[in-house]
Amino acid sequence: MFxxxxxxLLQTQVPNVHExxxxxxxxxxxxxxxxxxxxxxxxxxxxxVIFVVVAGLICYTIVRFxxxxxxxxxxxxxxxxxxxxxxxxWTVIPILIVFVLIGVSARVIAAIQNASxxxxxxxxxxxxxxxxxxxxxxxxxxxxxxxxxxxxSSDGKHATxxxxxxxxxxxxxxxPQLAGKTDLIPNRINYTWIDPRQPGVYVGNCAEYCGxxxxxxLLRVIAESSEExxxxxxxxxxxxxxxxxxxSAAQTVFGSLSCVNCHMIRGTSAxxxxxxDLTHLMSRQTLGAxxxxxxxxxxxxxxxxxxIPKPGCLMPSMKLxxxxxxxxxxxLQSLK
Amino acid sequence: xxxIDYPLQRPKAEPGEFSFSETLYKWVxxxxxxxxxxxxxxxxxxxxxxxxxxxTVMRVQLMFPNGHVVGPDTFxxxxxxxGTSMVFLVGMPMVAGFANYLVPLMIGxxxxxxxRLNSFGFWIFLLGGLxxxxxxxxxxxxxxxxxxxxxxxxxxxxLTERGFSxxxxxxxxxxxxxxxxxxSIASAIxxxxxxxxxxxxxxxxxxxxxxxxxxLIDSWLIVVALPPLSAAQVMLLLDRYLGANxxxxxxxxxxxxxxxxxxxxxHPEVYILIFPAFAILSEVIPIFSRKPLFGRPAMVAxxxxxxxxxxxxxxxxxxxxxxxxxxxxFFAASSMLVGIxxxxxxxxxxxxxxxxxxxxxxxxxxxxxxxxxxxLAGLTGIMLAVAPFDWQLHDxxxxxxxxxxxxxxxxxxxxxxxxxxxxxxxxxxMLDETLGKWHFWLFCIGFNLTFIPLHFAGMLxxxxxxxxxxPGRGWELWxxxxxxxxxxxxxxxxxxxxxxxxxxxxxxxxxxxxWDGWTLEWATSSPPPEYNFEKLPVVRSSRPLWDLKHxxxxxxxxx
Ligand SMILES: [Cu+2]
Ligand SMILES: [Cu+2]
Numbered sequence: 001m002f003x004x005x006x007x008x009l010l011q012t013q014v015p016n017v018h019e020x021x022x023x024x025x026x027x028x029x030x031x032x033x034x035x036x037x038x039x040x041x042x043x044x045x046x047x048x049v050i051f052v053v054v055a056g057l058i059c060y061t062i063v064r065f066x067x068x069x070x071x072x073x074x075x076x077x078x079x080x081x082x083x084x085x086x087x088x089x090w091t092v093i094p095i096l097i098v099f100v101l102i103g104v105s106a107r108v109i110a111a112i113q114n115a116s117x118x119x120x121x122x123x124x125x126x127x128x129x130x131x132x133x134x135x136x137x138x139x140x141x142x143x144x145x146x147x148x149x150x151x152x153s154s155d156g157k158h159a160t161x162x163x164x165x166x167x168x169x170x171x172x173x174x175x176p177q178l179a180g181k182t183d184l185i186p187n188r189i190n191y192t193w194i195d196p197r198q199p200g201v202y203v204g205n206c207a208e209y210c211g212x213x214x215x216x217x218l219l220r221v222i223a224e225s226s227e228e229x230x231x232x233x234x235x236x237x238x239x240x241x242x243x244x245x246x247x248s249a250a251q252t253v254f255g256s257l258s259c260v261n262c263h264m265i266r267g268t269s270a271x272x273x274x275x276x277d278l279t280h281l282m283s284r285q286t287l288g289a290x291x292x293x294x295x296x297x298x299x300x301x302x303x304x305x306x307x308i309p310k311p312g313c314l315m316p317s318m319k320l321x322x323x324x325x326x327x328x329x330x331x332l333q334s335l336k
Numbered sequence: 337x338x339x340i341d342y343p344l345q346r347p348k349a350e351p352g353e354f355s356f357s358e359t360l361y362k363w364v365x366x367x368x369x370x371x372x373x374x375x376x377x378x379x380x381x382x383x384x385x386x387x388x389x390x391x392t393v394m395r396v397q398l399m400f401p402n403g404h405v406v407g408p409d410t411f412x413x414x415x416x417x418x419g420t421s422m423v424f425l426v427g428m429p430m431v432a433g434f435a436n437y438l439v440p441l442m443i444g445x446x447x448x449x450x451x452r453l454n455s456f457g458f459w460i461f462l463l464g465g466l467x468x469x470x471x472x473x474x475x476x477x478x479x480x481x482x483x484x485x486x487x488x489x490x491x492x493x494x495l496t497e498r499g500f501s502x503x504x505x506x507x508x509x510x511x512x513x514x515x516x517x518x519x520s521i522a523s524a525i526x527x528x529x530x531x532x533x534x535x536x537x538x539x540x541x542x543x544x545x546x547x548x549x550x551x552l553i554d555s556w557l558i559v560v561a562l563p564p565l566s567a568a569q570v571m572l573l574l575d576r577y578l579g580a581n582x583x584x585x586x587x588x589x590x591x592x593x594x595x596x597x598x599x600x601x602x603h604p605e606v607y608i609l610i611f612p613a614f615a616i617l618s619e620v621i622p623i624f625s626r627k628p629l630f631g632r633p634a635m636v637a638x639x640x641x642x643x644x645x646x647x648x649x650x651x652x653x654x655x656x657x658x659x660x661x662x663x664x665x666f667f668a669a670s671s672m673l674v675g676i677x678x679x680x681x682x683x684x685x686x687x688x689x690x691x692x693x694x695x696x697x698x699x700x701x702x703x704x705x706x707x708x709x710x711x712l713a714g715l716t717g718i719m720l721a722v723a724p725f726d727w728q729l730h731d732x733x734x735x736x737x738x739x740x741x742x743x744x745x746x747x748x749x750x751x752x753x754x755x756x757x758x759x760x761x762x763x764x765x766m767l768d769e770t771l772g773k774w775h776f777w778l779f780c781i782g783f784n785l786t787f788i789p790l791h792f793a794g795m796l797x798x799x800x801x802x803x804x805x806x807p808g809r810g811w812e813l814w815x816x817x818x819x820x821x822x823x824x825x826x827x828x829x830x831x832x833x834x835x836x837x838x839x840x841x842x843x844x845x846x847x848x849x850x851w852d853g854w855t856l857e858w859a860t861s862s863p864p865p866e867y868n869f870e871k872l873p874v875v876r877s878s879r880p881l882w883d884l885k886h887x888x889x890x891x892x893x894x895x
Contacts (some may be wrong), residue, residue, distance in 0.1 A: 010402060011806030022810040023797030025728040039724040047715040058686050058707050065625070066694045076886075077693050081894065082631035086687070087680070091634075094679040102669040105722040109668065112724055113661035130500075169495045170591055172656060172731065176797040180727025181656040185592065186494060186585035190658035203809070207731045207799045208656075209488045211495060212408045215802035312408050 010309060011218060014285045014293050018200040023176040029197050031156060032112060032179035039108040046101065117193045121151050121158035121226075128164075128171030128184035128206070130314055131213035132276055132289040142236050143264070145276030146289050149232050152223040153195035164190040169211060175204030175221050183208055196223035201285070212312035218290025232283075239267025240279045240335055250331035253324055262315070265335065275315055281335040288313065300329050367451035368866055372458050373437025374762060377755075379462060380429040387421035388829065390414045392822055395786070399819035401807040411803035412486035413505075417468070419489030420509065424516050425465045427609040427743070430751055431558075432457065432523040434612050435551040437762060439527055441857035441864060442545045444536025444873040449529035457522035464516025471508035485509035488801060490602060491572075493583030493594035498576055507576060514569040517562050524558035527551055536856070538875040545855045545878065546629055546636070550615035553639050554608055560647065561604035568597035592657055599650035607646045610742060613710075613750025614639065614681060617703050620757050621685050623851050624700040625692030628879060628891070631684045638677035638684075645674050655723045656730050664723045671721035678714050682707060697851075698772030702753035705780050709745025713738060716791070731801075733814075734794025737787045744783055752779075752832070759839070760846030764863045768843065771835040775828050782824025789814035789821075854879035 013019055020029065028034040126148070127134040135144050150160040164173055166184040173192060174181045182192040196202060206217035224232070242251070251268070254260070260270035266279040284294050288310045292298040302309060304325055305317040320328060354362065363371060394414050397405040406414070436454065440447055448454050468485075475483045482503025487495050496506040531552045535544065544552075572594075574580035581587040583594045622629045629635060651659065651667040659667075685707060694700065716738040720726050729735060752775075759767045793814040798805065805811055849858040858881055860869055877883055877891035 010804070013808055021808055024810070025795050025797065033728070036724045036728050039722055040719070040728070043719050043722050043725055047718055051711065051715055054682065054686075054711055055708060058704070058711075061686050061690045062694065062704060065689060065692050066696065071693060076626050077691060079628055079889075080630065080691060081628055082634070082684075087631045087634050087684070090683045091676065091680055094676045098672050098675050101672050101718065101722070105668045105672075105724065106665045108722070108724045109661050109664050113664065169500055170492055174731075174797070174799065176728060180724070181730050182658060182727075183656045185657060187588065187590065188592070188658070204797070205799045205802070208492070209412075209495075209731075209801040211500065212412060212486070214412075215408065215804050 010291050011216065012293060014201070017285060020177055020198075020200055020202050023203060025176045028177055029202070030153075030178040030195050031117075031159075032192070032194065033177055035108065035112050035115075036180050039105065042104055043101065046097065050097070117161070118153070118157050118159045118195060120161050121153070122160045122229075123163070124148065124150070124160060125163045125165070126173065126184065128166040128168070128210070130168050130211050131206070131217040131310070133217075133219065134167070134276070137233070140233055140237060142233065143277050144236060144280070145284075146220065146286065147284050148219070148221045149229060150194065150196065150221060150223055151226045151229040152197070152199045154197055156195055156197065159193045159195040161193050162191065164192065170208045171206045171210050171217065172208035173204070173219065174207035175202045175219055178202055178204075178221060181207050194221065196221065199223050199225060203290075213310055216289060216291040216310050216313075218286075220286065220290060222285075235283070236280055240265045242267055244334055247331055247334050250327040250334075253327040254331045257318070257320070257324070257328070259318070259328070278332065278335060281332055283336060296329070296333065299332060300325065303328055303332070367447075367455045369436045369440050369448045369451065369454060370762070370864065370866075370868075372454050373433045373435075375458055376429040376433030376436060376461075379465070380426045380433060383421050383425040383429075383465060385829075387418045387426060388826075390418040390421075392826065394418070395819040395822045397803065398805070398815050400816070401805050401812055403804055406803070408803045409483075409486060412488075412801070413484040415801055416485045416488055416491075416509070420468060420485070420513065421465075422743070423489060423605065423609070424513055425461075425468070427747065428516065428520045429461055430747075431551075431554060431608065431612045432461070432520065434616070434751075434754060435527045435555070436523065438758065438857060439530055439548050439551055440534065441761075441860070441868055442548050442855050443531060443534060443539055444856045444869060444875065445530065445534035446867050446869070446872075448526050449533055450526050453522050454526050457519040457526065459519075460522070461516045461519030464512045464514070464519060467508055467515060468512030471505055471512075475503055475505040475508055477502075477504040490595075490598050492598075493572070493575075493591050494585045494589070496572055496576075497584045497586070497589075499584075499586055507573065510569040510572050510576075514566055514573075517566050517569075520558055521562050521566075524555035524562075527555040528559070536872050536875060543875060543878040546618035546632065547615040547855075549636050550611050550618065550639050553643050554611040554615070557604050557608050557611070557643050557646070561601050561608065564597050565601035565605075568594060568601070571597075592654070595654050595657065596650070599653045600647075602653065603650045604643075604646045606739070606742065607642055610746050610750075611639065612754075613706060613747045616750045616754035616757070617685055617706060619855065620699050620753050621688050621703050623757075623853055624695045624697055624703075625689045626695075627688055627692040628854075628882075629684070630687035630690075631680075632878065634680055635684055638680045641677040642674060645670060645677070649674065652721055652723075652726070655726045668721050668723045672718060675714065675718055682711060682714075697756065698767070698769055698776055699753045699756040701773070701776045702749045702756065705776070706746055706749040706753065709741055709749065709783075713741035713746055716741065729794060731799055732794035733790045733798045733800055736800050737790035737794060740787045740790075745787070749780075752776075757851065758857075759836075760850045761857055761862050761864070763840055763843075764846055765839045765843035766846050766850060767839045768835050771831050771838070775831040775835060777828075778824050778831060779828030782821045782826075782828055785821030785824060786818045787821070789817045793818075849881070852885075854882045856880060859884075 026037055028037050123139055125136040125138055133146050135148050164182055164184040166186040171184040172181045178194040178196055179192055182190050202221040204219035255269055260272055262272040262275040263270055264272055264277045287294050287302050291310050306313050306315045307317045397403040471484045482505040485505040531548055571582040575582050575584050581589045583589045585591050618629055649671040652671045720729055756767055756772055793811050796810045798811045846862045848862050856873055879891045883890035
């Protein structure tokens with residue numbers, strides 16, 4: 001049997017695309033993350049001052065009052081039981097600080113949660129699955145997977161709205177440079193919004209533990225100019241390319257396999273909904289929710305046995321024969 | 337004034353040697369609070385080692401990107417078992433163990449109020465722990481799906497429901513936690529009854545040692561906070577076996593409901609776990625500073641306040657579930673309020689040392705480590721309480737670092753302080769101070785080396801509970817350093833184990849009162865006889881032994 005070697009590292013950078021891979025929460029590239037950073041700086045400043053003062057006090061006490069060799073061992077130090085004035089002081093000061101902090105967080109929470117975001121340009125319904133993302137564009141009637149294309153919002157004047165829910169267990173949407181976490185909870189719809197300021201690929205992770213392959217449930221938000229976005233959208237909305245007669249044999253093989261029970265390829269008899277939509281598989285940068293870079297070698301490795309790159313994932317090892325695998329791969333590669 | 341009467345006479349030694357089976361029987365059938373206390377602490381230490389080994393495996397797996405030491409399933413079981421064990425099988429029995437051993441001695445009682453309930457509590461806790469670990473063998477069930485639980489220590493629904501958790505792993509988790517929780521509740525009720533009913537003549541609540549006060553409030557908190565958890569476990573079992581669908585989202589249940597139940601227990605739980613450290617510090621710091629605890633009434637008030645406030649902050653674990661801005665603000669505010677009494681505690685401990693003559697025994701070193709680390713933990717806690725900041729930090733390695741700072745940097749350091757301090761009383765031998773200092777410095781360096789870097793990993797977007805990660809995301813250095821720290825911690829713990837074994841076997845014998853103590857446990861022999869005190873003591877202040885040792889300047893003149 002044919003066993004393609006898996007020589008590539010998992011979750012690696014996709015060549016030739018601009019990825020924001022160092023997801024530093026202090027380098028926000030969208031309004032929600034920027035507002036969160038403002039709050040963070042404020043709290044960090046206050047807590048840093050507290051730390052320096054209190055730790056300094058403790059250090060001073062430890063050094064100043066340590067027992068020294070010459071001390072009279074039998075003489076006890078003065079017995080002080082407390083002091084109402086001092087204690088009142090260090091009760092009142094923290095109270096003041098805490099109230100400042102409460103005021104600040106109340107304001108920031110309200111500012112972020114009740115803000116009217118910039119006018120909506122795109123609406124997305126993001127559905128979490130164990131361990132991949134279903135991305136729906138209800139206004140365009142499009143369903144795709146794992147990579148979220150959104151228009152870039154260089155001027156911050158329009159935003160992408162996300163409705164979040166889950167098909168199975170709880171997941172969480174976290175692209176640190178765009179926005180903090182919002183959970184995807186079954187039987188419930190949550191909201192968040194993003195307005196990426198720079199074109200490029202924003203990397204993130206599912207942030208709520210969701211089972212075996214939680215670690216390999218990566219998020220990719222692809223921000224592009226509205227022309228690119230529209231071009232992508234109209235290409236995606238087309239059904240799969242069936243015209244290529246050279247591939248009809250390959251397509252027949254694919255159609256005879258149980259892949260069709262789990263995967264949708266629009267315009268063909270494959271209408272499964274359990275796994276990601278594959279209609280335009282080759283337009284994606286990665287496979288398996290970011291676990292592999294999408295290239296021929298990796299696609300082959302994935303279809304041959306997804307349990308090797310992503311052990312425990314819900315696509316079974318299909319045990320295709322060598323010729324079947326070749327046919328399936330060439331068919332999948334036609335899904336541009 | 338009536339003379340103060342202390343039973344300082346040496347009790348008679350226990351007669352004769354016992355055979356192994358006799359000794360075993362004596363320990364298994366005992367209802368003596370000191371033996372049960374030691375058994376609690378010993379089993380907690382064993383679970384600590386087991387769960388510590390699990391943590392080591394996880395850190396080794398994460399030392400480099402794309403680690404291949406363990407696979408995802410093993411890793412997920414490791415962190416679930418590690419977390420569940422550390423909270424329910426290490427932290428909780430440590431609370432019970434210290435309270436059991438010390439409360440009766442400190443209040444001049446002969447035993448706990450309900451000795452047999454006490455023994456029931458210990459054995460049912462152990463049964464819970466064994467049930468949890470038996471999952472490695474029995475979790476597969478007939479179909480062979482599953483092994484140990486792999487749902488995380490807070491076991492969010494619906495991951496625990498039948499559809500997503502086949503086999504019996506989640507059943508063992510729910511049962512093990514439920515059953516060991518009964519043990520905690522039993523021992524808490526016992527502590528409350530003991531402190532209210534068994535204090536020796538003259539010991540008013542005002543004169544009760546701070547340790548006993550904190551343990552009393554801790555026990556109240558256990559009695560209030562554990563039942564919601566037990567209820568949730570029962571509901572989960574009903575879901576899994578009787579189709580109750582409380583949390584089964586596939587049939588209209590609510591996933592968020594589980595989180596409310598869990599955290600209304602879970603947040604008070606972190607205070608339940610840290611209070612024993614507060615209790616220990618409040619005894620150890622004064623003794624080695626040679627000064628009474630600064631602002632005792634404020635210290636009691638602060639613990640009571642923390643206890644109350646901690647019941648109203650639970651949803652700060654849920655800022656990401658999509659609550660309204662009002663609820664987010666409420667829980668952010670209530671969480672920050674905890675900072676006030678906590679600040680008072682840190683200030684008062686420092687003030688106790690201020691002006692004293694500090695004797696840096698290993699016990700006091702651990703207390704100082706606690707002060708710095710707990711300060712940092714408190715401040716990162718404030719950061720997490722600010723909901724907008726938390727939307728970024730939540731469920732990241734920052735949170736992992738934060739709560740390890742509270743529970744290791746705080747609780748474990750406090751427990752070590754307590755062990756070095758009371759070991760002579762309980763075992764009758766001194767722990768070696770040189771080995772103790774090696775233990776302290778290695779463990780302290782290792783701990784900070786492990787957990788300081790993890791804050792940064794979290795701020796760079798590293799989520800918790802991932803079994804592997806890719807290179808190039810800025811996480812390599814932090815994870816590498818964190819794992820190096822683990823080896824220092826292990827070295828520290830090995831020093832501790834060696835110290836305990838060596839000192840028990842051929843350590844320097846301890847006098848009854850090796851630290852020049854002030855509370856009643858130092859007024860009986862080391863180790864104390866089964867009945868604790870030959871004659872029940874009578875006290876007139878919160879430092880009865882100080883009064884005895886300083887007849888010209890007794891505390892009761894000032895109280
Ligand atoms: Cu997920
Ligand atoms: Cu909490």
